[in-house]
Amino acid sequence: MNLSAYKKVVHAADKREVSPDDKPDMSDLAGFCAIAREAADRTLGLRPYDVQLIGTLALLDGHVAEMVTGEGKTLSGAMAAAGYALQGKRVHVISVNDYLAKRDAEWMAPLYEALGVTVGHIDQNTPHEERRSAYACDVLYGSVSEIGFDVLRDRLATGPAQIIVPAPEVALVDEADSVLVDEARVPLVLAGAADPGSTIPELAALVRTLVRGYHYEIDEQGRNAYLTTKGAASVENILGIDLYDENEPGTLIEVNLALHAHALLTRDVDYIVRDGRVQLINPSRGRVALLQRWPDGLQAAVEAKEALDPTEKGEILDQISVQGLIKRYPQVCGMTGTAVAVSEQLGEFYGLKVAVIPPNRPCVRDDFADRIYPTGPDKIAALVEEIQAVHESGRPILIGTLDVAESEHLAHLLQRRKLEPVVLNAKNDAEEASIIARAGERGAITVSTQMAGRGTDIRLGDGVAELGGLYVIGSGRHSSSRLDDQLRGRAGRQGDPGGSVFFVSMEDELLTQFVPDERPPAADPDGLVRHRRGAYLVGHAQRVAEGVNLEIHRNTWRYTRLLEHQRELVMEWRDKVLHGDSASVALSEADPERWAALPESTRDETARQIVLYHLDRCWTEHLAFLTDLREGIHLRALGRMSPLDEFHREAVAEYKQLMAEIERRSLDSFEAPAPELKRPSATWTYMINDNPFGTEWERALKRVTSTSKR
Ligand SMILES: Nc1ncnc2c1ncn2[C@@H]1O[C@H](COP(=O)(O)OP(=O)(O)OP(=O)(O)O)[C@@H](O)[C@H]1O
Secondary structure, eight states, X not given: OOHHHXXXXXXHHXXXXXXXXXXXXTTOXXXXXXXXXXXXXXXXXXXXXXXXXXXXXXXXXXXXEEOOTTSOHHHHHHHHHHHHHHTTOOEEEEXXXXXXXXXXXXXXXXXXXXXXXXXXXXXXXXXXXXXXHHHHSSEEEEEHHHHHHHHHHHTTOSSGGGOOSOOOOEEEEETHHIIIIIGGGXXXXXXXXXXXXXXXXXXXXXXXXXXXXXXXXXXXXXXXXXXXXXXXXXXXXXXTSOTTOXXXXXXXXXXXXXXXXXXXXXXXXXXXXXXXXXXXXXXXXXXXXXXXXXXXXXXXXXXXXXXXXXXXXXXXEEEEOHHHHHHTSSEEEEEEXXXXXXXXXXXXXXXXXXXXXOOSSOOOOEEOOOEEESSHHHHHHHHHHHHHHHHHTTOOEEEEEXXXXXXXXXXXXXXXXXXOOEEESGGGTTTHHHHHHTTTSTTOEEEEETTTXXXXXXXXXXXXXXXXXXXXXXXXXXXXXXXXXXXXXXXXXXXXXXXXXXXXXXXXXXXXXXXXXXXXXXXXXXXXXXXXXXXXXXXXXXXXXXXXXHHHHHHHHHHHHHHHXXXXXXXXXXXXXXXXXXXXXXXXXXXXXXXXXXXXXXXXXXXXXXXXXXXXXXXHHHHXXXXXXXXXXXXXXXXXXXXXXXXXXXXXXXXXXXXXXXXXXXXXXXHSOOSOOOOOSOEEEEOSOSSTTOOHHHHHHHHHHHHOOO
């Protein structure tokens, strides 16, 4: 169907008479729309606009619906989820965070109930049994990471009763660009406690004494720190060892990790320290990611840097990418305010098409041209002036910053001027929704990191419309214009008046990183850069950044596709072991005598546990092998071989042996039982890429973009 077909359905729905006892019939879409509209009106007090029904139809048709922010996607999505449920399909509404999953599930519950559909939600604190009942509902709301980690944790089930995620049927993805594109660059990783290793706190103290430019260098992209020859010599001197001793490779790695933690990771930007623990800040959302950590060595190095007790070490038990997770669902659809800009990626990675839904009331927000300044301090000074001047009129202002440290710095400067900004960042994210909801009140000044509080409606206070509505200021352009548009979209919702502007400096990271060699144009006497070239460079840097990110995404996907395929095959096998008798069949055939000697009542379970243990163990080892392989694979390029082909060749060969290895080890355990098959005692999740330093390929790519002149 296309937009005009949807409109016809909605037009027909308008003419239907609906009685309270009507049951929706999904073969009659107009009838369904009429009933859903009536049910929403009676239960939620919201009568869906025609465009919301059009959005619902686009979702039921498997599209990503682009609906402008504030148009009421929550309701469109709920009607579509109910529609799928009434077709007998189980729906997962995937949101960007726990808060929205809970809010939307609870808000829409009366509508679902009226339509005869059950609904549940999960968040990171949901206990096991409640989680299970939530998954048993027709419609489940949960964040992508919660659902992903449940899928990964189910993977460790040693009995069918432990599994909580039912077979996937429909995924309805809210903020689809953010989930399917931004978050998709980072695989979800489940790790388990293994042998505790040693960490060297002295190294944290040692690297603190090193001087940048003399002892160590940081590459232009700020992604990699490395010792210079002089630095390496000093470290060797202090430690009294040979860093490059082939028999002791561990120390060099630990020194490098300590240096990375010291030189590249900044407290309050990349992580915060709370309750004696290092908590990561999710770079795409500026929120604290609970239960997430860096790969071990780096986590330990950051803990040592902050003089905290080291947490347990672990190994990767399993991982899945957002693509891998989403591809499990036979039916996928989504909604977002900014889909068109990523339509190419949605098509390439997910086979999804975008449907643009017209707004209910046209947007009348004033989007002003960027204010460009030569230096960072000039920009900040002008930004503070602007805030003060606008604030005097009483107009509410929302300032979007790029990180927590910047928010705090700005808040500090505003306070010095006797202004009272409310700061919204990863440190108080529990309250962020209610704070952001008040950002439209007269006189409010709200400083917020990136998309914190996203999805919360900002209503204008009394008399604010006359002042021009909410004024949104970005303290710098993001690495993608989509994120800029999302920030602008906080103002001018549902036809409200509003304004937006970005303050940019030629020293912003976006420019120094992606167009480092360009000479910026001079400023006018009042300090503002008005030359066309200024705006051109900003736009150009953003396009380069977008291109680099797309290539990174593409490349990650090229490598993970094979891994995910192998994972699927192993999981199919595991399912057969878990639910069937394949372990018993295999082991009884391999050693009938031993089989006959075992007590009949327990031998099936014994066989199952042995095979599951070795299957999980071998998969963990296989993952470690693939990670190592991928890290070293770029060297093959030197031998004129295609790294990707080589990776595939070796990964496939190794995989072929995997099955045989599992069988061999299982048989060994069966014949001479080990005292205990010890499984990991605790699990946790990672958010950062499998390689914290970026792959060699990414680094090379960044080098290319930074040296190419246009
Ligand atoms: N049919 C309707 N009639 C009246 N108000 C509505 C209707 N649909 C939604 N709203 C209101 O519009 C506001 C925005 O809704 P919602 O939060 O779903 O928007 P959104 O499109 O998800 O925005 P965002 O992109 O910021 O997440 C809410 O306050 C909601 O109550």
